[in-house]
Amino acid sequence: MSHDAAIGEGILGRSVPRVEDDRLLRGEGRFVDDLQIPGALEVAFLRSPVAHARITSVDIAAALALPGVVAVYDGASVADRVEPLLNSEELRVPEGIRANIDPIVRIQPSPLLAVDEVNYVGQPVAMVVAESRYLAEDALELIDVEYDALSAVLDPEQALVDGSPLVLSDAEDNIGVHIEHGTGDVERAFAEAAVVVEDTFVSQRYVASPMECRGIVATHDPFSNQLTVWSNTQTPHRVRNHLASAIGLDPEAVRVISVDVGGGFGQKGILVVEELLVPLAAHDLGRPVRWLEDRNENLMAGTHAREQVHHIAIAADAEGRILGVRDRMIVNLGCRNMVGLVVPYNSLCHLVGPYRVPNLRITATGALTNTMCTAPYRGAGRPETVFAMERVMDRLADELDLDPWELRRRNVITPAEMPYRTGILDRRGLPQEYDSGDYPEMLDRIHKMIDLDGFRKRQQQARSEGRYLGLGLAMYLEATGLGPFEGAKVTVLPSGRIRISTGAPSQGQGHRTTFAQIAAESLGVPFEDVELVAGDTRDIPFGVGTIASRALVTAGNAILQAATLVRERILATAADMLELDPEDLELLGGVVRPKGVPGHELELADIMRALPVTPRGSGRDSLSETSYFQPPNYATSSGLHAVLVEVDPDTGRIEIDDYVVVHEAGRIVNPQVADAQIVGGTAQGLGGALFEHLQYDASGQPVTTTFMDYVLPTAGSMPDVRLDEVVCPSPTNALGVKGLGEGGAVGPPAAIANAVEDALRPFGVVVHACPLTPNRVRDLVRATQL
């Protein structure tokens, strides 16, 4: 594929093979469960077996008496010591949103262990700490809890109806969030429209399912009075801050280290009660304590995602130009609102994506239900909202008898209109502005790559033979590079090697490599000389983390800033040593030399040795700078997915004949890594389109709690994804980069649903929801024949 040769000279922009691979390929990774900490105790949680009940008694005596059990905690034993959990940063309502939209945002803190009520199946009720996980699980059997069942509500729309059972018995209703926002005059737009399409589209509940479940090990060292926590979190500084305040320690007395992480995808990006309880036990007991979530726990009680209902309407003129969009969305928050506005607002402000929509009215309501909480998962509200918008676009195309490609071409914002203001407020409460992008070019590329005209002929031909081919398109854009900041410390080590420290750890994205590429290029040192410490709170005081397609934009630019400062200091110090002007020196290949004068070279190690006694170095014994980057706006990346399918209406089987993604994410630091992020995301989206569905039965029991029931894509179900890219460097940051980690996951449900509906057009099938399992496809076809 083409990567623009004009950008990224040197190491930046090259597909450097990843430095992190060697250890991982040898089995020498260090995931949380790989840490060998002598004397570590292990934790198992007793979890609620019922969706909603009053706890009438908890008896832990027998469990405590079991040999090998060291401690048992129940709700009563922690409630008076630790405040219920609040993910406080996420719950802040930005001033602009508060002042202009005035949303309802209700926060329901999570008790660490249930006290007198349980609100979903899987809620932690007691924690056993024992000499091994085997023994801890034995002890769970001995804890006696009596429940008095209460009515439960599982359906989010049902939960909003007056008189519905209350999810939390002490709440006034089941509303967690309510937002009303828009622009223009929607009523008029719909009144004047030549055509209006209105329908309901549903995004099912599915989950991140990282291959490594969540895990945490904590140990308290009485000598340094330091609580050290190894966690597979995406946000180590947040864990540190929450933990310190929850347990009552100074933040600097808590060190959180993010080790190798076996995938996060957002699930490891917010704090959960287990992450507070395990360190609490370590602090209490003076011994290392470890909790490794098992798969059953992860599927049942790791944060879920995606579940939304959209009642959407679109109005257009006779040529298919969009006049207005109306959407009433209901977000199933689960039993508590974990992250405030984040997901509903993300859905709201990404609904219309790359299209020019002059009149827009959206209401988003977050409903509480007696299910596990939902929280951000790769895309965080975008796949759901894009599903609604791209489905209604195809319904509109059908109504107007236009090709869906042509309808999109008529409505996308053009580069000449950039930067483009949508008329609504972004998640920070500022006017939403797309910084750059070229959506018409993406459509043109797709047209060629899939040979649209040729496909339509083949489709006609196939239909006459009783075969059903379909094309599905899905466009989206993403506000990436979320603030408020990320930092980087760039340090020349005594050996002359360079160490970068940042608060944005990697969960497989390859930061060790891409961040080193940025530092090497901006310093003028060999790539091999750069090492990375990401996610150790002792190494850099502040950080946010790796979430929301932000790390490259925020940490990347912080590295650039800090490296630029360090480079200046290196040159200034060398200038003192050589008694030359810094302007006359260059730093290339890791050595400083007078410009154009070979042979007179200083290595970084030489400079480090001389540093304390040089005029500028005296009083400062290091070449180290810390810099924080605060993005002035979102960097808007985008994507267009096109899929060609063949559907067998008798068996419901969907065969993917071709899958093409054109993406745009600004300047690319490492094409191989970037492409792999897109493909990996696409696989997760395909999972949601075709297989994945976290289901509850009518009583609120999750029934998909193993990988036998919760079906993930495998190698055989994944097509070869063909990629192309458009490059529009972001004007919001010096590197010109945009985030792309989540994008791949956003397109597939809409693209596949559009393709299946297109294939089954002769039957008049309308796809309202995924996953499009063979059963569901057969049901759709049968329903039209009744």
Next chain:
Amino acid sequence: MADSRVRTATTPPLLEPSAWHEIELEVNGEIVGAQVESRLLLVDFLRHRLGLTGTHVGCEQGSCGACTIIIDGQASRSCLAFAVQADGASIRTVEGLAPSGAPLNRLQEAFHTEHGLQCGFCTPGFLMSLTALEESGEVGKESIEEHLDGNLCRCTGYVNIKKAAHKALLGTSEEAAR
């Protein structure tokens, strides 16, 4: 002086309330003797008693393949076996593929050059499944697909894993067949 090829497993500090067994087995060419409880999973034995943490636990149900090792020449799920069942067996884990300090083997190298891993958690399982396939002498495009289907990866979308497998086992860098 003990034979340097004999590794002694760490015995946990506390007896668990189930029967104990003496076992002896070969792990990556070393003879290992150990006392294990009846219910100790083989994967936990390898990881926690022998310190061979390259084999990962992903689902404990045999579904994900992250714990795949080779037992007597067969790719096997170490989360579905008890340590006591491995008495007398010859076991290979990912640590046995390339000795520490030595270059990666051809399969590992292909995963590296084709970017066939991201977080790397599932990687040992894939490497061991494919190693067993290679040694079975039944390498072909179809058998590769079949073997890959037994392991879950959540990061890569499999495309680069397929490329790596094809490159290493078929000597082609062609894109995997659809």
